Amino acid sequence: MPRIVRFHRTGDADVLQLDEIAMPEAAAGEVVVAVRAFGLNRAEVMFRRGEYPQYQPEFPSALGYEAAGTVLAVGEGVNAFAPGDRVATIPSFKMGRYWSYGEVARVPEHAVAPLPAHLSFEEGAAIWMPFMTCYGALIEYGRLAAGEHLVVRAASSSVGLAAIQMAKRLGARTIAVTRTAAKRAWIEAAGADHLIASEEEDMIARILDITGGRGAEMIMDPVAGPELERLAQAVAYQGRLFVYGRLDARPAIFPVGLGLAKGLTMRGYSLFEIINFPEKFEAGKRHVQAGLAAGDYRPVVGATFPLADVVAAHRYMESNAQHGKIVVTV
Amino acid sequence: MPRIVRFHRTGDADVLQLDEIAMPEAAAGEVVVAVRAFGLNRAEVMFRRGEYPQYQPEFPSALGYEAAGTVLAVGEGVNAFAPGDRVATIPSFKMGRYWSYGEVARVPEHAVAPLPAHLSFEEGAAIWMPFMTCYGALIEYGRLAAGEHLVVRAASSSVGLAAIQMAKRLGARTIAVTRTAAKRAWIEAAGADHLIASEEEDMIARILDITGGRGAEMIMDPVAGPELERLAQAVAYQGRLFVYGRLDARPAIFPVGLGLAKGLTMRGYSLFEIINFPEKFEAGKRHVQAGLAAGDYRPVVGATFPLADVVAAHRYMESNAQHGKIVVTV
Structure with a gap:
């Protein structure tokens, strides 16, 4: 059974814990990813604290917007991806039903992008x-x-x-x-x-x-x-x-x-303001992919932590000492 | 000799006075107007107080951005207007060298627009x-x-x-x-x-x-x-x-x-932000003229004062009791 990061109440970084869950299924339009690395954002710190302005967690809550790995399973109607594909996730979904922090992630198809071959999984978790x-x-x-x-x-x-x-x-x-x-x-x-x-x-x-x-x-x-x-x-x-x-x-x-x-x-x-407008979202995706392909856009990984240290990774983000992206490797 | 409104020092409304001046000449690109009505703006109140953020008066200073009347004289190169034309002025010049408060006004050609026949001179001073x-x-x-x-x-x-x-x-x-x-x-x-x-x-x-x-x-x-x-x-x-x-x-x-x-x-x-960009200025002029011609834009004159009462007109503006435009008739 895969482990994912969840929290059962809002609070400091130590509310984050590794929970075993049943292997998630990919419903119609969804993709399940075998995560190799996930990236941290201030959005998740606020969400964990119960201070995210957009919505509140329902417990126990999964979390996370960014991950990179390989596709494990795709739901009905998902034709652009197949098991084994190298992918990265784009923050464009509601955390809780979807998540990126864990050995597996589940996200909607629109939030999946191919991971260019010249980028590592750690870098893939630091793009979108x-x-x-x-x-x-x-x-x-x-x-x-x-x-x-x-x-x-x-x-x-x-x-x-x-x-x-x-x-x-x-x-x-x-x-x-x-x-x-x-x-x-x-x-x-x-x-x-x-x-x-x-x-x-x-x-x-x-x-x-x-x-x-x-x-x-x-x-x-x-x-x-x-x-x-x-x-x-x-x-x-x-x-x-x-x-x-x-x-x-x-x-x-x-x-x-x-x-x-x-x-x-x-x-x-x-x-x-991009996520809420599908045309702007698709235009943004194309723009970033072109920049990555040209080598103009190079994600910067500033620090990596192993999965067992996800609490320390969150604390490090809150210290404001980092540069670039803080990534947790799986 | 025509009289125009000037001030010789910054201060309250009573620094405004009627000064006789030599008939102004229209230099190249300029238009002199026989004023029938001029409109008041907060810009002139600030200018008179020495609080106008764009520039300061040089004494004695004429003032005013808006007037309506008939063309008296045009300078070299002015082909769009001829003596006798009914016109209104558009605020788009530096007060001092140019002005609208007085029996005559002098403005650059770009600041002159034809006054539609269905509008009075009072209304013409309340458009632009x-x-x-x-x-x-x-x-x-x-x-x-x-x-x-x-x-x-x-x-x-x-x-x-x-x-x-x-x-x-x-x-x-x-x-x-x-x-x-x-x-x-x-x-x-x-x-x-x-x-x-x-x-x-x-x-x-x-x-x-x-x-x-x-x-x-x-x-x-x-x-x-x-x-x-x-x-x-x-x-x-x-x-x-x-x-x-x-x-x-x-x-x-x-x-x-x-x-x-x-x-x-x-x-x-x-x-x-319109005046500083000639293309935007011309587009604005065309838009307003079309709205006036269609009858959609109707300038609103809220109060009129005779020229001798220009000080009272400024005081009335400072009372914030008016509606629409305060106009001085000549």
């Missing part, structure tokens, strides 16, 4: 949340154009590193912001044009300096909080500030005077 | 700031679509009434918000589908009720301040909150949690 999130922000909604400047805050995160790679493919210039220069090597490897260590330099002054005083056309920010008001000073005329996370839960100001003068857009964004 | 402002917000940047709900705050203002008319022409549904029901007749005449008196009813609950709980796809707000955070609760999924003024100068919060869940856009907007 970062690159689809960036697809929605930079391409579908943010319309980042060649020659524009993109500021990427929390640049060493998996989404940050994907944003740098995507901006490069689009011909935009990136200004990566990280707290200290400790993760410089990772950020430069992703192709950032500039790096600002925000605890060591004046972030706003540096962005204005790099952009010839004009500011950046777009900013990707997962932090929010009081810093958002200051960050708006570094946005160009008619620029857009995409907020896709809330690491700092304190209130954020919309600077009205500056907003009027600049035509400033401040916007909340989440991957659901 | 409101309708071009709304064109930029609702059409060029806001992309308001048929069937969507638009909330219009300060609905009895000249921009508010124009927004209601424009939304109707686009096939959208309008929810007009005004402080009390006192100006109900004007708002209904503009074609509003719903009216909320915000001092008498719960604005958020009413908007949610009218929209079947979904919220409004777009909101036009010239107030800002602390109310903005609450207003965001009444915005639909992926909706947009356009802030085009700052009647309440207190800080405004961007609600991050709600913003993430909804994909909320909060955006500062001003008419300069």
Whole structure:
């Protein structure tokens, strides 16, 4: 009987446990995957805590959005995949009925993508949340154009590193912001044009300096909080500030005077804005697959943990010390 | 010698005075107009106070963006207009060198539009700031679509009434918000589908009720301040909150949690985002002219003052008691 990660109540990382379950069946339109690696996301930390804004767990609850492995079984009507295929999962389903954390995963067919032969299973578990999130922000909604400047805050995160790679493919210039220069090597490897260590330099002054005083056309920010008001000073005329996370839960100001003068857009964004629209979802899938095939998109695995250490893996995510994706190998 | 309105120092309304000047000449690309009526805007109040964010006055300074009258003289290269033509001016120039307040106005050719025969000079002075402002917000940047709900705050203002008319022409549904029901007749005449008196009813609950709980796809707000955070609760999924003024100068919060869940856009907007782009400006001009010709756009003159009472007219604007446009007749 396969083991999967579940929790029977909300709480700290140690509510996660390995439960044996009957081998899941693939119902119509579903795919069961023999998992070789799964990736961690803040969404699962929030879900485990009972703080996920989209829905609440029903106990015992499975969890997880990202995994890579080989197909074990497919349900009725699934023709695009067959047992043995190397695949990765795309976060686009409700956790609980579906999951990725475990020796087996069950997901709907639309959430399955072939895993390119040149990528490992660990890398396969680190593709879809970062690159689809960036697809929605930079391409579908943010319309980042060649020659524009993109500021990427929390640049060493998996989404940050994907944003740098995507901006490069689009011909935009990136200004990566990280707290200290400790993760410089990772950020430069992703192709950032500039790096600002925000605890060591004046972030706003540096962005204005790099952009010839004009500011950046777009900013990707997962932090929010009081810093958002200051960050708006570094946005160009008619620029857009995409907020896709809330690491700092304190209130954020919309600077009205500056907003009027600049035509400033401040916007909340989440991957659901792609998942909820099948055409945008399919376009995103095609875009990311093309980027992977061209070698422009390279998932970054920052740390791996064995399955038995899934609690430690979650704790590590909550320490905010990582870069790239935290992956659990099975 | 013609008289025009000028101020020799910034300050309250009484710094405005009537100065005799030599008859202005129309330089190349310029038009001099014999003014029959001019319209007042908050931009001029701010300019007079030295609080206009775009530029500062040089003394003595003329002022004003909107006027209607007949062409007196045209400069070299001006072929679209001839002396005697009925015209109205479009706010799209720097006040000081150009102006509309006075017995004569001088403006660049691009800022001149024919005044349709069915409109009076008073109405001609009440067209372009409101309708071009709304064109930029609702059409060029806001992309308001048929069937969507638009909330219009300060609905009895000249921009508010124009927004209601424009939304109707686009096939959208309008929810007009005004402080009390006192100006109900004007708002209904503009074609509003719903009216909320915000001092008498719960604005958020009413908007949610009218929209079947979904919220409004777009909101036009010239107030800002602390109310903005609450207003965001009444915005639909992926909706947009356009802030085009700052009647309440207190800080405004961007609600991050709600913003993430909804994909909320909060955006500062001003008419300069049309003026600064010649193609958008020409498209806006064509759109407004078509709406005027069809009878869908009807400028609303709320009060008129004689030229000698221009100080009283400015004071009346600052009282916030008006509806529609305040016009000074010459």
